[in-house]
């Protein structure tokens with residue numbers, strides 16, 4: 704019987720594991736059978752990436768990946784050359800060693816520490832939308848920098864009040880709102896969220912220029928140069944304190 708060795712993962716398998724695996728079923732099913740609670744948000748149907756693992760041994764013995772798996776893997780957090788979706792990899796007769804990535808793109812999954820139920824801060828596209836062109840631009844930036852996602856906040860700026868700040872991040876801030884929007888792992892500073900609700904982020908190319916543009920319905924006034932803006936909302940006082 705082939706063996707599967709799982710390297711330690713702080714939350715899912717703190718001490719690592721090694722067990723005799725069942726051939727003919729997926730690596731993901733094998734882990735779940737051993738009560739190693741790997742995420743599998745789409746129930747093993749190759750539609751989510753949350754079962755992403757890295758094969759540190761035995762990668763070349765695996766069955767070929769499908770086009771669907773390849774497309775999805777592009778969106779997985781912490782992609783490595785020997786990454787696969789474990790629900791799509793069959794155990795055959797070779798021993799395998801796997802590493803479970805620190806995170807998945809599913810920020811509110813069962814396997815990650817959650818805020819208290821009444822304070823879950825999840826972003827959907829209704830709260831903050833990202834157009835296809837902006838999503839491809841951000842995805843390229845995230846990949847090129849091997850980052851975890853994008854964080855958006857408001858900062859004091861210029862004559863009129865505030866400006867947008869967009870950072871690539873390597874880790875999440877537990878206070879941020881978080882979500883997967885149009886394939887982008889998105890985080891929004893908690894106190895900025897109310898001022899960004901309903902915003903659409905677009906990426907516009909015009910002649911030689913290209914820029915990310917925030918279409919924010921909450922803005923009440925802009926300075927003449929368009930660099931800064933303000934809001935007609937008394938919570939603005941709290942925002943300025945950050």
Ligand code: FES
Pocket residue numbers: 742743744745746747748749750751752753754755788789790791
């Ligand atoms: S469980 Fe969703 S892709 Fe494997």
